[in-house]
Amino acid sequence: AQTVTQSQPEMSVQEAETVTLSCTYDTSESDYYLFWYKQPPSRQMILVIRQEAYKQQNATENRFSVNFQKAAKSFSLKISDSQLGDAAMYFCAYRNPPQGGSEKLVFGKGMKLTVNP
Amino acid sequence: GAVVSQHPSRVICKSGTSVKIECRSLDFQATTMFWYRQFPKQSLMLMATSNEGSKATYEQGVEKDKFLINHASLTLSTLTVTSAHPEDSSFYICSAAGRLMNTEAFFGQGTRLTVV
Numbered sequence: 001a002q003t004v005t006q007s008q009p010e011m012s013v014q015e016a017e018t019v020t021l022s023c024t025y026d027t028s029e030s031d032y033y034l035f036w037y038k039q040p041p042s043r044q045m046i047l048v049i050r051q052e053a054y055k056q057q058n059a060t061e062n063r064f065s066v067n068f069q070k071a072a073k074s075f076s077l078k079i080s081d082s083q084l085g086d087a088a089m090y091f092c093a094y095r096n097p098p099q100g101g102s103e104k105l106v107f108g109k110g111m112k113l114t115v116n117p
Numbered sequence: 118g119a120v121v122s123q124h125p126s127r128v129i130c131k132s133g134t135s136v137k138i139e140c141r142s143l144d145f146q147a148t149t150m151f152w153y154r155q156f157p158k159q160s161l162m163l164m165a166t167s168n169e170g171s172k173a174t175y176e177q178g179v180e181k182d183k184f185l186i187n188h189a190s191l192t193l194s195t196l197t198v199t200s201a202h203p204e205d206s207s208f209y210i211c212s213a214a215g216r217l218m219n220t221e222a223f224f225g226q227g228t229r230l231t232v233v
Contacts, residue, residue: 035221
């Protein structure tokens with residue numbers, strides 16, 4: 001079974017600075033998807049960024065980028081120019097490609113990010 | 118992105134009663150819906166996966182007679198917590214994925230259930 005590990009339960013960053021959230025995973029599959037989700041105090045799950053394993057290029061979405069190291073099974077999220085609104089729980093997630101139906105997400109334990117003004 | 122609406126956002130019920138939570142996909146056909154439970158400061162725990170027109174597949178340790186899931190249409194799935202007890206108090210979240218959405222699922226806003 002696939003597993004996702006987020007080893008840092010909490011981190012803090014100064015506003016406008018850069019922070020990197022780490023995530024490792026374990027799978028025997030060669031094709032899969034990886035995600036970072038944000039859960040603010042409202043508890044709405046928000047997709048931050050996703051990466052297809054077959055793509056070597058790291059995904060980027062504005063201030064958010066990933067460092068995807070397939071051989072090391074590492075998938076870190078970099079937040080640049082941190083803003084107060086980035087404060088939230090961040091979950092790393094893994095998903096197999098669909099096989100007939102949609103496949104479930106496997107989540108890490110999450111990491112609480114605090115942004116200091 | 119696609120919109121998933123979950124209702125109610127908060128519900129308080131008496132111990133022993135049942136409560137139903139709805140999850141609707143508003144602008145796409147959800148062939149698969151997932152139900153999660155989340156305890157405070159913890160990750161999402163998958164309870165069950167439901168495919169439209171089929172019986173739900175429950176994760177190990179989840180009582181299917183306690184948490185009834187119905188996915189009768191391509192836009193609606195319901196989770197009914199039967200004979201609720203205080204230990205069932207939690208945050209419940211649904212997510213939905215369509216046949217053509219082979220990369221991501223979309224989440225509802227969640228439901229805070231309190232059993233008194």
